[in-house]
Amino acid sequence: MSNHFLMHSDTKKGRRNSESLPQEKQNRVSFTKKTLTLPAFFPDATYGAIHSTPFNDIVPELGGIVVTTLHMSLLGLEAEFTKAGGFKKFAGLPDNCVVLSDSGGFQVLSLIKKNKLGKITDDAAVFRHPEHTTKKITLTPSLSQDIQHTINSDIRVVLDVPLMGDESEKEIRHAVDTTTRWAQEAKQRFLDLHSLTPSEFTNTSPTLTDTEISFSRPLLTAVVQGGNDLSLRRESGAALSSIGFDLFGFGGWPVDRDGKLLTDVIEAFVESVPSDALTYGMGIGMPDDIETCYKIGIKLFDCVIPTRNARHGMLFVSKGNGEKSGRTHNTVRILNSRYQYDLSPIDPECDCPTCQNATRAYVRFLLKKKNPVGFTLASIHNIWWYLNFMKSLR
Numbered sequence: 178m179s180n181h182f183l184m185h186s187d188t189k190k191g192r193r194n195s196e197s198l199p200q201e202k203q204n205r206v207s208f209t210k211k212t213l214t215l216p217a218f219f220p221d222a223t224y225g226a227i228h229s230t231p232f233n234d235i236v237p238e239l240g241g242i243v244v245t246t247l248h249m250s251l252l253g254l255e256a257e258f259t260k261a262g263g264f265k266k267f268a269g270l271p272d273n274c275v276v277l278s279d280s281g282g283f284q285v286l287s288l289i290k291k292n293k294l295g296k297i298t299d300d301a302a303v304f305r306h307p308e309h310t311t312k313k314i315t316l317t318p319s320l321s322q323d324i325q326h327t328i329n330s331d332i333r334v335v336l337d338v339p340l341m342g343d344e345s346e347k348e349i350r351h352a353v354d355t356t357t358r359w360a361q362e363a364k365q366r367f368l369d370l371h372s373l374t375p376s377e378f379t380n381t382s383p384t385l386t387d388t389e390i391s392f393s394r395p396l397l398t399a400v401v402q403g404g405n406d407l408s409l410r411r412e413s414g415a416a417l418s419s420i421g422f423d424l425f426g427f428g429g430w431p432v433d434r435d436g437k438l439l440t441d442v443i444e445a446f447v448e449s450v451p452s453d454a455l456t457y458g459m460g461i462g463m464p465d466d467i468e469t470c471y472k473i474g475i476k477l478f479d480c481v482i483p484t485r486n487a488r489h490g491m492l493f494v495s496k497g498n499g500e501k502s503g504r505t506h507n508t509v510r511i512l513n514s515r516y517q518y519d520l521s522p523i524d525p526e527c528d529c530p531t532c533q534n535a536t537r538a539y540v541r542f543l544l545k546k547k548n549p550v551g552f553t554l555a556s557i558h559n560i561w562w563y564l565n566f567m568k569s570l571r
C-alpha cells in the first residue's frame with residue numbers, strides 16, 4: 178500500500194522527532210501535519226461525493242468530509258485508491274481538507290436490519306452484497322481498518338455494533354461488549370498498519386484545544402455504545418478509554434420517542450471519555466441539536482441533513498429570514514407558492530455562491546422541476562449555511 182505517514186515533532190503532547198525513527202520506518206511514512214478548526218461540521222460524501230455538490234464550490238470553506246467506507250469497498254475502488262495514494266489524491270481534493278472514513282458499521286446495520294441481508298457474529302458483520310445476492314461479505318474490524326488505510330483517510334473509525342434504538346437491554350449489553358472487543362482488534366490492526374507500538378500511538382496523540390485539533394498521523398476513533406442506558410453508556414466509554422483512542426464517537430441516536438434530544442445520555446457519553454480526546458456526534462445534524470451537544474462538549478459533527486433537506490426544498494436561513502423558526506435558525510420551504518415570484522436570495526445574510534447569484538423564485542422553479550442544477554444550488558447554500566453556523570458557535 179502506498180499510503181504511509183511521517184511523524185512530525187511539533188505536537189505539544191508526546192513531542193517526538195522523525196530523526197529518532199529507524200531509517201526503514203522513516204521511509205515508510207509520509208503524512209502532513211493538519212489542523213482542524215473546531216467545532217467542525219463535515220458533510221457526508223456518500224459514494225465519495227457530497228450529494229449534488231461539486232467540491233470546488235465549497236472547498237475553501239470546508240474543514241472536512243465523511244466518506245463511507247463500505248460504499249467505497251463495494252464499488253471496488255481499492256485498486257484506484259492504492260494507485261493514486263488514497264481517496265484525496267484520486268478526487269483531487271487539497272491535502273488540508275480532512276477526510277474522515279466511517280467504519281462501514283452503520284451501512285451494514287441498514288443492510289442487515291432493513292433488508293434482512295445478514296447478521297452480526299462474534300467476530301464480524303456477515304452480509305450479502307446488496308447488488309450481487311450470491312456474494313457474501315465478511316466485514317471484520319481488521320478488514321474495515323484495511324479498507325480505510327487504502328482510502329488513506331485522516332480520521333478512521335473502528336467497526337462497532339451499531340444499534341437502531343429499539344433493542345432490549347440484553348442486546349445493548351451484547352453490543353457494548355462486542356464493540357469493546359472489536360475496538361481492541363481494530364486498534365491492533367491500526368498499529369500494525371502504521372508500524373506503531375502502543376506507546377508510540379500515545380506519544381503521537383493529537384493536540385486538542387477549545388478551538389482546534391492538530392495531528393501528525395492518521396487518527397483513530399472508537400464508537401461508544403450503550404443506547405440510552407446511562408450506566409451502559411458510561412461503561413462503554415470507560416472500556417474504550419482504557420484501550421486508548423484519539424477520538425470518541427457517540428454511537429446510536431440520543432433521542433426519545435418524540436424525537437427530543439436526551440441531554441443526559443450525551444452528558445454521560447462526554448463524561449465517560451478522556452477530556453483531552455475529541456468527541457464526535459456521529460449523524461447528529463439539526464442545528465438546535467448541534468448547539469446543545471456543543472455546549473455539552475461535542476466538537477465534531479457530520480450529517481446528511483443539509484444536502485438531503487436541500488433536495489426536498491427545506492433551506493436553512495438565519496433568524497428572521499424564513500417562515501419556520503427553530504432555536505438557532507429559521508427555515509424556508511422553498512417549494513411553497515409564496516416564493517413563486519420572490520426575487521430575493523434564499524438568505525439575504527448569506528454570502529454563499531447561490532445567494533450571490535440566484536433568486537428564491539429560480540431555485541424554487543428548478544427544484545419543482547427536479548432539475549439537478551436546483552439540487553446543487555440548494556445544497557451549496559445549506560452546506561455553506563451550516564459551516565457559517567459552526568463558526569457562530571465558536
Ligand SMILES: [Zn+2]
Nearest residue numbers: 527529532558
Ligand atoms: Zn446562501
